Amino acid sequence: xxxxxxxxxxxxxxxxxxxxxxxxxxxxxxxxxxxxxxxxxxxxxxxxxxxxxxxxxxxxxxxxxxxxxxxxxxxxxxxxxxxxxxxxxxxxxxxxxxxxxxxxxxxx
Numbered sequence: 428x429x430x431x432x433x434x435x436x437x438x439x440x441x442x443x444x445x446x447x448x449x450x451x452x453x454x455x456x457x458x459x460x461x462x463x464x465x466x467x468x469x470x471x472x473x474x475x476x477x478x479x480x481x482x483x484x485x486x487x488x489x490x491x492x493x494x495x496x497x498x499x500x501x502x503x504x505x506x507x508x509x510x511x512x513x514x515x516x517x518x519x520x521x522x523x524x525x526x527x528x529x530x531x532x533x534x535x
Contacts, residue, residue: 430528431467432486438466441486441525451519454490460523462486468530475530483531492522 429442435450452460465484468475475481495517503512 428468428470428528430465430469430484430486432462433464433466433480434462441528443525443527445525446491446522447525448496448520448522450521451493452490452521452523454493454521456490456492458490459526460488460490462488465528468528470530470532481530485529487526487529488523489526490521491524493519494522495519 429440431438431440433439434452437450439447439449441447454460463480463485465481465486466477466479468481468484475484477484496519498515498517501512501514501516504510
């Protein structure tokens with residue numbers, strides 16, 4: 428069983444037990460997050476697709492860590508103009524582990 432969820436403007440294909448990095452979300456390690464923007468669920472070869480989201484379907488996850496990604500270097504340069512700018516950037520992210528996919532059939 429897997430689901431496609433939307434969070435932070437991105438889509439992720441997740442199943443129970445997966446560990447993923449998402450855009451920074453509120454909460455501390457150990458807290459539980461509920462993703463209610465579920466686009467698709469596959470269960471035993473049957474696929475349900477939302478328009479755009481599936482009603483009554485959610486994905487539970489546990490926050491593992493609040494971290495920042497590796498630094499990327501941003502370097503701007505214009506030749507023969509004596510123009511150089513160097514900056515770094517570290518994007519914050521939240522590491523989560525998927526605990527379960529709840530559909531109306533599994534809730535009943």
